[in-house]
Amino acid sequence: MSDTVIVWFRRDLRLDDNPALEAALRSGARILPVYIHAPDEETPWAPGAASRWWLHHSLEALDAALRACGARLWIGQGESLALLRRLAETSGARAIHWNRLYDPATRERDTAIKQQLRAAGLDCTSHKGALLFEPWEAATGSGGPYKVFSAFWRHCTPRLAELPDPIAAPVRIPGVELDGGDTIADLDLLPRIRWDQGLAEAWTPGEHGARTTAERFLAGHLDGYGELRDHPDRPATSRLSPHLHFGEIGPHRLLALTRAALRAALPLGEHAFVRELGWREFAYHLLYHFPQTPEHPLDTRFADYPWREPSDSELLERWQQGRTGIPLVDAGMRELWHTGWMHNRVRMVAASFLTKNLRLPWQLGARWFWDTLVDADLASNTLGWQWTAGCGADAAPYFRVFNPVRQGERFDPNGDYVRRWCPELARLPDKVLQQPWTATSTTLARAGVGLGVNYPPPIVDLAQSRREALAGWEGIKSSP
Missing domain, CATH: 1.25.40.80 (Serine Threonine Protein Phosphatase 5, Tetratricopeptide repeat)
Structure with missing residues (x-):
């Protein structure tokens, strides 16, 4: 084989508006589309479970689109540099194109790959596609x-x-057939225990x-x-x-x-x-x-913030499971688990509750979102968590603590969102839906709600926990 160009697909799983693919097509060469699964090269931020589910279906869609144009996706697993070298040698490729990524570990890897492949005589070009x-x-x-x-x-x-x-x-892609690749199923991206029905009902990847x-x-x-x-x-x-x-x-x-x-x-x-x-x-x-911000606060004063001990795993687990006793927070966390997504306003409320009311480190929440969100994105996830915790760029002032009751009353005024995801509260009147602990025993009984029976009481007092959060801020805000 000769006159072949490799297009290395990563998080640009499309044919439309794809600069790397367009550059390869302009060369007039045959195209070898490649996807390499190398999660170890993305540590410590390899894709979480929900992202792997999405990736499986997105790769299937990309391969189908390529086949409709006359090519097919070659899939491999292992070290990216070694596989690209082998593919270039086997196919006779003279050039490799890809669209840039910006995660710290990926940037470092891609820089090294480009240097070594160019040293081996290959024309390696990266493009702005994201x-x-x-x-x-x-x-x-x-x-x-x-x-x-x-x-x-x-x-x-x-x-x-x-x-x-x-x-x-493109309407047609002059593809290269190359043996020796894996199948999408070989990547083992789907969950072994099938918890993904809600994701399949909510989304169409591709x-x-x-x-x-x-x-x-x-x-x-x-x-x-x-x-x-x-x-x-x-x-x-x-x-x-x-x-x-x-x-x-x-x-x-x-x-x-x-x-x-x-x-x-x-x-x-x-x-x-x-x-x-x-x-x-x-x-x-x-x-x-x-690049340090996925793990460390941009505002370095927060390195000394008096977070609650992470060993208090019960609070974290109840937040993760949507059993905090705060309806809007619980609704959001249940939506996340079922669909792999959460409304952005509720993300802010749930994150504020974890960091301000539970006083648990924002990194714990960022990790949970990373594993459960289908849109888990290192840049956006980091910005969102640091913004809400008050320690990032453009952060809300730390004294801004979202009140989940008021947020629910303002943005879910009829309670449709809470009633959907917390059906045990569905029969409560609007007046107490966002704070069932204030309802009378008669109102709770009529609605079939038993606090501590079929719905938990709040795991923290909102007013007291807000005061404790602000006291922690007072202790660090004058730090250099």
Whole structure:
């Protein structure tokens, strides 16, 4: 074989708007699409259980799309560098293309791979396929990275109009048939004990599912997004985060679809949904410049915060299982377990409850989300947890402690969300639904609720735990 180019797929599992694939096709060579499963190279942040489930189905969708175009996905397991070298030798490939990733461990690996393959005479090129702007393209006036979203986005929004149009998906790919690969099933991504029924009911992984989800959202929910996106009782969010994480839809394509769908005169960068894309860009900007933050607080004062001992495993387990006795928190944690996803407003409330009311380290929550979210993304997960805990860039002031009762009353006013995920509370009146411990014994009995029987009482006192959290902040806020 000769005149072959390898396209190394990673978290860009799509044909549309794929710069690495487009560059390979422009060369006129035959294409060898490759996926290498190497979770050990992503430690300590190898994909969690929910992400592995999604990856299995996304790879199936990608392989089907490639086959429809005349190619097929070669799959391998093991050391990425060794496999790429072997594939280049076997196929006669002269070049390898891939789209960049930004996780610290992956960046280090990819840099080493590029150096060694180039030294071996291969043309290795990486491309921007996951972001609108590279993390190093934005800098403050002093030349450093941004730590405040509003300033970061003001820098980026004028450049939205300068972005290139997304690349159309190819109709035909001149593929290379190569023996010796594994099957998707060989990767052993699906759970041995099948707990994934709820995920299968809620999601359609793959490029087609991503495009369908995007178009449905943009057609029906874009106009009211700014007002309704905070309401977990309403289907007003895009639910595109897992599709974006796995690269089943590119950010350029999504921005182009959004621009076409907008009818208001509001500047593109100021629309609430586009600003959410900006927050994703900001998360990667932070992860790139502060690679220690998945494990360590950006605000170093929080290294001395008096967290509760992590050995208090009962509190953590009850939070994980949705048995805290706080309805909105429990509803969110149960939604997470059943569907692999949680509404963003409820994520903030659940994270605040863990870090402020239970005073457990934010890293424990970040790890649980990492294992259970289908959209587990190191940049966004890190930003979200540090923001809520108060120790990250653009963090809410530490004294902001979300009151889950008030949040439930405001954003789930009719109790539809809580009643769906905590059905044992369904017959409670709206007035006490978000705080059943305040209901009279008669009201509880009429609703069939027994605190401590079929629904737990609160595991902490919200007011007292808030005071303890703020006392901890007082002890560290003057630290250098």
